[in-house]
Amino acid sequence: MRDWLRRLRVMTTKELLQLSRDPVLLIILAWFFTADIYIAGSGISMEVKRASMTVVDLDQSEASRELISRFRAPRFQVKELLFAEKEAAARLDRGERMLLLEIPPHFERDLEAGRSTEVQLQADTTHTVLGILATGYAARIVGGYATDRALEKLGIDDLQLAAMPRVEARRRVWYNPNQKDPWFMSISELMTVITMLSFMLPAAAAVREKERGTIEQLAVSPLSPFQILFPKVIAMTLAILAGTAVALFGILLPVFEIPVKGSLPLFFSVTALYALAVSGLGLVIATLSRNLGQVSMLVIVVLMPMLLLSGAWTPPEAMPWLLRELMVISPLYWFIELGYGILLKGAGVALLWKKAAALGLLGAGLFGLGAKLFRRQFR
């Protein structure tokens, strides 16, 4: 047993040394855990800001001006106010403007007479995020205006409003009250980085020995396949944990001011568990391929869907049913649930143990498969 542990330790040291002597790789690692996360977190937002719009006011009345004045910064930016339809649509077609609001003639007259009228909004929805959000805001503005006009017309003031049936929804947003995008983006990017590295590094380390033929040396040594394989994973996981600490204490907390609600030791344990699970997947791939070219192609095939569909960048709920169900075999899916739960929501072991168990089970399965396949190569 003591020998066993010593061999493990020696091999782990060997892997760490090997890693520390590859300067390019170290620079890439440093970049991944600092600048890369900073770039992804800063300046990026999925919000509608200054959506450029053209307004065609065919009524030119007080009522129409009142409505137009409600489309204002920071969400909207009225670039020009036209009094005829000519040329307006062309600006949209050319992609210069995103929205075109058209107020019909007799807008005020209809309002005064209590006839319902219709304003038209044309939106460039090439970009779906902007399309969904901007038209939503516009609907809210016009709806609010309509309600105000209706109450005014009916002569209902604030006092009478208290004697009317209506449901007021008091909304509160938890965990990120001001919906700061950097909180989400930077954590997502950190998870992406951890995924890429824990996938690629052990797989590469394993296949490199195969390519260079040094695996023969290891095969004749008194080491078991597990003792060859596991130190690689330990070494890379240690490197990844160190990187995560740098990213967390160097970027996420000081720069983006993410309020960590949960326990950091728990987060690091989950990260270690996740790195182990993903490196198991990497080992499976490494045994399936003969050279790094093949490894990296296989890695992309698995990595891209995993990164993009697990919910790190898009809301996963709208995915087709089958894919959504399939995502339970993606370790990242579980890591996202756990990571955000701990960091932003302050969830503890009591709430998360099932998910952590799922991740652990998945990891054990993948790792076991990887080790078994790898062992078979020695025969």
Place this chain on the structure above:
Amino acid sequence: MNRARILAVAGKEWREILRDRLFFTMAFGVPLLIMLVLGYGLSLDVENIPFAVVDHDRSELSRDYIHRFSDSRYFHLLGYAENEGGLSRLLAASRIRLALVIPDRFQERLLADRPVEVQALVDGMFPYRAQTLKGYLDAIGAEWNRELLVAFLGRTRGVTPERAAELAAPVRLQTRYLFNQALKSDWSMASGLMMLVLMVSPPFLTALGVVREKESGSIYNIYASTVSRGEFILGKLIPYVGVSCFNILVLWWIATAVFHAPFKGDPFFYYLASVVYVICTAGIGLLVSILVRTQVAAVLLTMVITFIPAMLYSGLLVPVESMSAEARFQARLFPPYWYLQIAWGAFLKGLGWRSLWLPVALLAGYAALLWTLGLALFHKRPTR
């Protein structure tokens, strides 16, 4: 430049690709697979959001109110909780993204013409989803209130329901979605994914192609041969660019035939622009391969340089218009931003040379720059 030598290098490279069967399959298979999987799955729609309710009233009206949410395609009722504590646990465990608390005497107050306050708790973890959710909440709530007002007017002022409806909503907004009428992210996504796939796969192929020779040492054969630097690089990359040019067609076919994205533009223009883009992204791979010596480093570096710009700074997921000024400037430095203009322009808007010459010219300039740099930095007498 000797054509025979370029062809010889290209022929050798092509044979190498052919003989590595797994690599060959994947050179074509990877883009196809990624396009299919992401095309089906990657979507920015906010739909089917699980929510839970604490209904302190348990009346007919409160159930009706909840049904407004659960019947829409945006929400999916997970169930009822006993109290607010249950809701916050569900939110913390990410089982639900929205929680509604309906107070007691909900029905009683509404029937007595009194306002009621309902509490809505939104999970703010993913800000875009939270924003969109709030929009849906408002829309459903406004519609509910309008109906209440119509009924109220009918009762108190004795007007007909039609007249009351007109009075309650004097202005309506009619929205027309241009270029993507169904407001499905599929269309934008399918065409946009061509940008992502063509940004990631060509550089991987080229970078690995060159670094493989470096790592195995077979590049010394080239160093010692009469093949010049330019001939080597050109010959080496022609097969990879060729593979990607073929992949453009396959991807285009998937986008239009499988995902039914409308293609309104000029196919010839689009193909040509895509080839320029592929040459440009292959140039990124070339540059990477010259900077590093090992394949691991090449793969990781390629990921760094291609993934982030293609995902976050292209406009595919995150709208460039709403970024900060520096980020907007950064986005314009990367080729994916320009190619996405071309892809969306050609697919959804039917634009051609006249409107899109600038992005194509920029990509061509980018490609020229990368290839020149690659050529200048590649030496047959390595210092290391």
